[in-house]
Amino acid sequence: MGKMTRLISLSAALAISSTMLHAAKDDSMVQSIMELRSQVESLYTNIDDNKEAYKAQMKSYALQTSDNEAQINRQETSLKLTQQNIEKTEKKLETMGSATVDLKPVVNEALMALEKEIKRGIPFKVEERVAALHQIKDDLKNGNISQEKALALTWASYDDALRLTKEIGQFKQEIILDGKATMAKIAKVGSVMMFFATPDERIGYVKQDGDTYSYEVTKDSTERDQIIGLFDALQKQIRTGYFTLPNALLLRGVN
Numbered sequence: 685m686g687k688m689t690r691l692i693s694l695s696a697a698l699a700i701s702s703t704m705l706h707a708a709k710d711d712s713m714v715q716s717i718m719e720l721r722s723q724v725e726s727l728y729t730n731i732d733d734n735k736e737a738y739k740a741q742m743k744s745y746a747l748q749t750s751d752n753e754a755q756i757n758r759q760e761t762s763l764k765l766t767q768q769n770i771e772k773t774e775k776k777l778e779t780m781g782s783a784t785v786d787l788k789p790v791v792n793e794a795l796m797a798l799e800k801e802i803k804r805g806i807p808f809k810v811e812e813r814v815a816a817l818h819q820i821k822d823d824l825k826n827g828n829i830s831q832e833k834a835l836a837l838t839w840a841s842y843d844d845a846l847r848l849t850k851e852i853g854q855f856k857q858e859i860i861l862d863g864k865a866t867m868a869k870i871a872k873v874g875s876v877m878m879f880f881a882t883p884d885e886r887i888g889y890v891k892q893d894g895d896t897y898s899y900e901v902t903k904d905s906t907e908r909d910q911i912i913g914l915f916d917a918l919q920k921q922i923r924t925g926y927f928t929l930p931n932a933l934l935l936r937g938v939n
Contacts, residue, residue, distance in 0.1 A: 748931060756933070759876050763849055769797060770842055787831040788824060794838050795821055798845060806878050806934055807890060807897045808848065808870065809857050817841060849875040854918040859899050861886065871914050877932050879911045887911050889932035902930065 773794050795817050802813050820841070824834040855870045859880055871879040878890040880899060887908045888901040902908055907930040914927055 756876065759933075763846075763875075766801060767846070773797075787835055791824060791831065791834045791838050792821060794842070798838075798841055801845065804895065806872070806875050807859075808872055808875075808878060809855070813841075813844075848872075852918070852923045854915065861899055861901065869915060871911070871918055873929075876934055877929065878934065879914060879929075879932070881911070881915055889930060890934060891932070892934045897934070904930075 799817050820837045823829045852873050857870050858865050859868045866882055868880045868882045881887050886901045891898050891900040910929050
């Protein structure tokens with residue numbers, strides 16, 4: 685009888701232990717399910733937040749793209765008008781007749797028109813380019829060159845001006861930063877963008893305000909990296925490909 689009682693007590697103890705074990709497992713499972721549910725809800729929240737951020741970013745890119753396209757279209761219109769001015773001058777020369785006609789007024793008029801274009805365009809080697817035009821004027825005035833030679837040099841200057849509107853490259857020139865002249869590397873993208881880098885690691889781009897231009901030093905690390913990447917590519921003679929650059933388009937009106 686005593687042995688049977690002990691067996692019953694042992695069975696009861698085992699049953700109780702088994703029940704407690706199952707209860708503990710159930711509690712652990714419930715806790716795991718709750719944690720997983722919390723993680724899932726957190727993931728859904730992050731997904732919603734990322735969707736909204738993505739939508740806002742895409743909207744910003746779309747607006748920026750639209751603005752860039754509008755500015756590029758205006759710049760193309762400006763170049764077309766410049767080409768039209770050249771064609772007008774060519775027609776005027778055709779009506780002048782033989783070489784015995786005095787070409788000085790036409791040459792001087794063409795040189796003045798080009799000088800105006802250079803001064804109103806991007807600040808790329810402006811003084812050097814204008815000085816070259818003045819040299820043609822002076823040589824023609826002083827009789828150092830013939831009228832035909834002056835005319836040829838004038839057209840060559842127009843060709844250079846048109847070439848610069850398409851040229852992408854790296855150059856060096858003096859710029860004004862903080863009221864002081866400093867030599868800098870220049871990355872020119874046609875006549876629509878111009879970036880600079882100084883020996884003291886100031887990086888930036890040319891900024892337009894109406895008819896005036898200034899050199900803006902960027903503090904944004906992303907913009908710095910983009911500009912440095914452009915300089916590296918040009919240093920390696922890489923002028924074609926996909927480049928991400930700051931929105932530094934230059935635009936000017938034409939009278």
